Amino acid sequence: MSAAAIRVDDVTVHYGEVLALDGATLTIEHGRVCGLVGMNGSGKSTLFKAIMGMVRPDTGSVLINGHSPAKVRKTGAVGYVPQSEDVDWAFPLSVRDVVLMGRYGKMGPTRRPRAADHAAVASALERVELTEYADRQIGQLSGGQKKRTFVARGIAQGATTLLLDEPFAGVDKRSEATITRLLRELADEGATVLVSTHDLHALPALADEAILLMRRVLMHGPPADVLQPENLALAFGLDVLGRGESA
Ligand SMILES: Nc1ncnc2c1ncn2[C@@H]1O[C@H](COP(=O)(O)OP(=O)(O)OP(=O)(O)O)[C@@H](O)[C@H]1O
Numbered sequence: 001m002s003a004a005a006i007r008v009d010d011v012t013v014h015y016g017e018v019l020a021l022d023g024a025t026l027t028i029e030h031g032r033v034c035g036l037v038g039m040n041g042s043g044k045s046t047l048f049k050a051i052m053g054m055v056r057p058d059t060g061s062v063l064i065n066g067h068s069p070a071k072v073r074k075t076g077a078v079g080y081v082p083q084s085e086d087v088d089w090a091f092p093l094s095v096r097d098v099v100l101m102g103r104y105g106k107m108g109p110t111r112r113p114r115a116a117d118h119a120a121v122a123s124a125l126e127r128v129e130l131t132e133y134a135d136r137q138i139g140q141l142s143g144g145q146k147k148r149t150f151v152a153r154g155i156a157q158g159a160t161t162l163l164l165d166e167p168f169a170g171v172d173k174r175s176e177a178t179i180t181r182l183l184r185e186l187a188d189e190g191a192t193v194l195v196s197t198h199d200l201h202a203l204p205a206l207a208d209e210a211i212l213l214m215r216r217v218l219m220h221g222p223p224a225d226v227l228q229p230e231n232l233a234l235a236f237g238l239d240v241l242g243r244g245e246s247a
């Protein structure tokens with residue numbers, strides 16, 4: 001049997017004194033869309049960064065398709081849409097430049113794009129409906145367009161594992177629907193998607209499975225089970241769906 005798309009085993013991460021992940025363990029199989037939910041500070045972004053190899057776990061291990069994050073990043077097989085707060089939007093890059101970055105691994109040391117690279121960028125931009133914004137500086141985009149730019153980068157690089165950190169934050173319903181549909185299409189083509197969100201109501205339409213995070217994985221199962229009020233209470237400590245009684 002082939003290795004799981006994402007395997008996180010007993011990962012603990014500290015930032016100085018702060019314990020951000022505490023023995024997080026999870027496995028996601030190929031072709032799945034997995035929603036990641038948890039309160040602010042529960043370690044979602046840290047989990048993405050640990051999977052990407054951007055923060056080094058104190059203990060534990062991460063494997064993507066059975067390989068280390070560093071190795072998989074070199075091949076371009078893993079794509080990452082960072083949380084908006086983690087991006088320098090003033091950086092002088094156009095939409096096309098960002099998407100072209102997804103091709104760097106395939107370009108060789110000179111980083112001179114060839115016809116195939118330009119074609120991949122054009123096709124990815126079309127897929128996320130940003131063709132007409134290709135020359136726009138990335139800071140001069142709406143929230144939804146910014147997210148779609150990074151999704152296009154993942155598509156252009158041919159990523160089979162996609163990590164999206166809050167792609168729906170500051171995004172209108174139409175962009176949310178476009179991104180949700182795109183993620184489903186990519187999963188149907190065999191990609192594995194891990195996507196964090198605070199939109200609990202949208203979770204069943206978005207994801208095949210969901211993870212409830214609170215420094216560790218509290219629960220991993222069908223979205224409907226994860227959304228049970230008693231499970232949400234564990235992760236959020238209150239009646240987040242607004243349908244229970246107060247204490
Ligand atoms: N670079 C950093 N230095 C120090 N502490 C950090 C750093 N990044 C995150 N933390 C802390 O680690 C914990 C987990 O943060 P993380 O960003 O992973 O949470 P999150 O679930 O993504 O939150 P949010 O929903 O607000 O995006 C928090 O307590 C946070 O303050």
Ligand SMILES: [Mg+2]
Binds near residue numbers: 044
């Ligand atoms: Mg975060």
